[in-house]
Amino acid sequence: MPxxxxxxxxxxGHRPDGVSGAAIDLxxxxxxxxxxxxxxVDRISLQIPAGEIVMLVGPSGCGKxxxxxxxxxxxxxxxxxxxxxxxxxxxxxxxELRRQIGYVIQAGxxxxxxxxxxxxxxxxxxxxxxxxxxxxxxxxxxxLVGLDPAKYRDRYPGELSGGQQQRVGVARALxxxxxxxxxxxxxxxxxxxTRQRLQDELLRIQDxxxxxxxxxxHDFDEAVKLGDRIVVLGEGARVVxxxxxxQVLAHPADPFVEDFVGSGAALKALxxxxxxxxxxxxxxxxxxxxxAVADVVARARAVGDAAAVVLDDRGRPxxxxxxxxxxxxxxxxxxxxxxxxxxxxxxxxxxALDAMLGSRYGGVVVTGKNDVYEGVLFxxxxxDAVATTRxxxxxxxxxxxxxxxxxxxxxxxxxxxS
Amino acid sequence: MSTPVQAQEGRVPGARTQGAPAGRGRxxxxxxxxxxxxxxxxxxxxxxALGLFALWVATGEITGTASALLTPAxxxxxxxxxxxxxxxxxxxxxxxxxxxxxxxxRPRTRRLAGPVVLVAxxxxxxxxxxxxxxxxxxxxxxxxxxxxxxVAYGVLPVLAGTITGLQGVDQRLVEAGRGMGMTTGAVLRRxxxxxxxxxxxxxxxxxxxxxxxxxxxxxxxxxxxxGELITTGITLDDTLLLASGAALVALLALLVDWAGRVVxxxxxxxxx
Ligand SMILES: Nc1ncnc2c1ncn2[C@@H]1O[C@H](COP(=O)(O)OP(=O)(O)OP(=O)(O)O)[C@@H](O)[C@H]1O
Ligand SMILES: [Mg+2]
Numbered sequence: 001m002p003x004x005x006x007x008x009x010x011x012x013g014h015r016p017d018g019v020s021g022a023a024i025d026l027x028x029x030x031x032x033x034x035x036x037x038x039x040x041v042d043r044i045s046l047q048i049p050a051g052e053i054v055m056l057v058g059p060s061g062c063g064k065x066x067x068x069x070x071x072x073x074x075x076x077x078x079x080x081x082x083x084x085x086x087x088x089x090x091x092x093x094x095x096e097l098r099r100q101i102g103y104v105i106q107a108g109x110x111x112x113x114x115x116x117x118x119x120x121x122x123x124x125x126x127x128x129x130x131x132x133x134x135x136x137x138x139x140x141x142x143x144l145v146g147l148d149p150a151k152y153r154d155r156y157p158g159e160l161s162g163g164q165q166q167r168v169g170v171a172r173a174l175x176x177x178x179x180x181x182x183x184x185x186x187x188x189x190x191x192x193x194t195r196q197r198l199q200d201e202l203l204r205i206q207d208x209x210x211x212x213x214x215x216x217x218h219d220f221d222e223a224v225k226l227g228d229r230i231v232v233l234g235e236g237a238r239v240v241x242x243x244x245x246x247q248v249l250a251h252p253a254d255p256f257v258e259d260f261v262g263s264g265a266a267l268k269a270l271x272x273x274x275x276x277x278x279x280x281x282x283x284x285x286x287x288x289x290x291x292a293v294a295d296v297v298a299r300a301r302a303v304g305d306a307a308a309v310v311l312d313d314r315g316r317p318x319x320x321x322x323x324x325x326x327x328x329x330x331x332x333x334x335x336x337x338x339x340x341x342x343x344x345x346x347x348x349x350x351x352a353l354d355a356m357l358g359s360r361y362g363g364v365v366v367t368g369k370n371d372v373y374e375g376v377l378f379x380x381x382x383x384d385a386v387a388t389t390r391x392x393x394x395x396x397x398x399x400x401x402x403x404x405x406x407x408x409x410x411x412x413x414x415x416x417x418s
Numbered sequence: 419m420s421t422p423v424q425a426q427e428g429r430v431p432g433a434r435t436q437g438a439p440a441g442r443g444r445x446x447x448x449x450x451x452x453x454x455x456x457x458x459x460x461x462x463x464x465x466x467a468l469g470l471f472a473l474w475v476a477t478g479e480i481t482g483t484a485s486a487l488l489t490p491a492x493x494x495x496x497x498x499x500x501x502x503x504x505x506x507x508x509x510x511x512x513x514x515x516x517x518x519x520x521x522x523x524r525p526r527t528r529r530l531a532g533p534v535v536l537v538a539x540x541x542x543x544x545x546x547x548x549x550x551x552x553x554x555x556x557x558x559x560x561x562x563x564x565x566x567x568x569v570a571y572g573v574l575p576v577l578a579g580t581i582t583g584l585q586g587v588d589q590r591l592v593e594a595g596r597g598m599g600m601t602t603g604a605v606l607r608r609x610x611x612x613x614x615x616x617x618x619x620x621x622x623x624x625x626x627x628x629x630x631x632x633x634x635x636x637x638x639x640x641x642x643x644x645g646e647l648i649t650t651g652i653t654l655d656d657t658l659l660l661a662s663g664a665a666l667v668a669l670l671a672l673l674v675d676w677a678g679r680v681v682x683x684x685x686x687x688x689x690x
Contacts, residue, residue, distance in 0.1 A: 072597060074593065074596060074597055095599045095600070095601050096599065097599070098596070098597060098598060098599035099598065099599030100599075103594070103597035103598055105590060105593070105594055105597070106590075107590075109590055109591060109593070109594030109597075110594075111591060111594075111595075111608075111609055111613075112591075112613070112689050112690060113612045113613060113687035113688065113689045113690055114689065115688075115689070122598060122600075123598050123599060126598075126599060126600070126604075156688060156689030157689065158689055158690075172598070173598075182597075
């Protein structure tokens with residue numbers, strides 16, 4: 001048994017600003033498989049800032065998976081250096097390194113003969129956490145990925161849906177609180193609707209945890225939605241463009257990227273804006289269950305509202321009835337099941353527009369943490385807000401270095417590019 | 419648009435090669451699925467047949483050597499001898515077959531699996547009686563020679579079962595294990611072997627049944643066992659004795675098969 005204190009302590013990116021991720025630098029990294037013409041990955045240099053989601057996209061066989069797996073040394077680079085949090089990964093024990101890096105593959109890769117809890121507890125177990133701590137951590141993580149621990153911890157993967165398996169896969173990767181998460185087409189095996197939800201959840205989790213996430217995808221839309229930055233790779237993992245999604249959409253580096261982006265770049269850009277960022281939320285009249293209808297109507301009339309949002313005792317929107325509907329009732333009641341069209345404040349503008357177009361008010365109710373009511377968003381204000389947002393350029397900070405040549409490698413190695 | 423999201427979150431097609439426990443809980447009339455019903459019926463049938471056999475012997479229609487040999491004491495001691503032979507051989511078979519099977523599925527030695535299985539096939543394809551006699555000429559006629567012959571004969575199913583079982587493990591799961599920092603040994607112990615257990619055990623069961631049958635031949639080289647009833651029957655031209663020996667071996671094989679199935683049922687990891 002290798003002594004777990006042999007390496008010089010854990011990788012750690014925890015910082016005061018809430019970022020728990022660690023920066024990853026690839027410098028001139030090459031992988032050539034024996035008996036093949038060109039290298040599968042040819043001298044890639046890539047600077048991945050701490051706490052960001054970086055998406056690797058590119059055509060099939062271009063070396064995305066190979067690049068990803070070299071970071072946790074499932075594949076040993078032929079040459080080049082990779083550092084995480086400033087530490088050279090090649091100097092660490094491979095197995096120990098991997099215990100400090102979350103790894104998520106398609107369909108979760110759960111072990112079918114282990115319960116959900118056992119699956120999630122594997123890495124903490126290898127790190128010799130106490131049983132009780134592992135159990136607590138498992139429940140906490142299941143909670144985090146939206147699965148009720150009491151209901152799911154003792155289930156087997158075969159008793160879960162594909163989306164649930166994928167969630168457990170994410171929980172398992174996060175178990176030992178690694179600073180880095182590597183994902184290889186994590187949501188490739190689920191249907192589009194489930195994929196949307198899993199993506200939203202990943203973003204919510206990332207909001208909280210601020211890990212460094214490197215994620216491979218085939219799906220450019222997914223890259224736009226999830227990525228803080230996108231790396232478009234060509235043959236041999238050539239970095240064709242490394243930029244924010246907005247920049248890639250607005251200024252594709254060359255026809256290859258343009259082709260990859262596909263049509264409807266402007267529409268795709270809608271997924272870049274979150275409802276909460278718009279600052280276009282409006283107040284509207286709200287009512288609690290049991291309020292006197294006359295009061296509510298009076299309040300609404302006073303501000304010119306024709307409808308009121310009914311909230312339950314925890315402030316979650318339940319109904320959005322017209323005033324005249326309310327007037328037919330004595331007190332405000334809940335038990336009329338009407339689907340209130342609400343979106344989370346983290347929802348993309350794309351999703352919100354979709355909901356608005358389907359709403360009889362031309363608007364949606366926006367909710368925040370724990371589905372609590374925050375306000376309403378109307379089509380016209382949303383469009384106005386988009387117009388103004390588009391005006392200003394996004395503040396994305398300095399663009400990190402990337403490339404496949406000596407300059408990029410030197411710049412990354414800190415020698416200073418000429 | 420209004421499709422219920424919950425219903426959409428279906429199973430992932432082809433996400434796992436290890437089958438989902440679809441058959442679980444879908445009971446037959448006895449509240450058991452077909453495979454399990456067999457677990458009850460098979461030993462009952464064997465016991466019934468044994469009872470009939472004992473009754474028939476007790477009627478005293480048998481004479482001479484046959485009646486001398488077919489006493490409960492003799493039959494029991496011959497059966498125990500037979501089982502001893504089988505079990506000793508089985509233990510050796512497991513000790514050889516399983517580690518060899520594991521070895522032949524490791525990335526570096528994977529290539530050797532084909533040739534080795536081919537050689538193991540020879541062991542099995544050779545006529546058992548020829549193998550036994552040849553070994554007896556070489557090693558002398560005794561218990562240990564019989565064991566060697568049985569091992570040569572029974573190793574193939576265990577080896578093949580181990581290799582097939584391990585090869586059948588979804589490589590993505592192996593990689594998932596490695597990716598989370600398991601050592602290769604841990605992946606083998608915690609992922610590959612448990613997932614291969616069902617296939618491996620069915621190989622072991624096949625080997626056991628084969629060994630019970632083949633152990634009969636041990637009697638030809640003084641190895642003991644129920645085969646003695648048969649050899650004596652042949653020598654004395656006593657068809658009754660011969661048939662009794664054959665029937666007892668067959669019943670024993672069925673019992674061993676049953677025991678194997680019980681173990682398979684019990685040892686199958688949950689979740690598979
Ligand atoms: N073990 C291997 N041995 C030899 N060549 C390999 C091996 N793994 C990958 N390759 C080759 O390396 C290249 C890059 O493969 P990689 O799996 O990184 O592609 P990818 O971008 O992930 O593709 P995809 O989108 O289809 O998953 C391919 O040309 C592939 O054939
Ligand atoms: Mg790939």
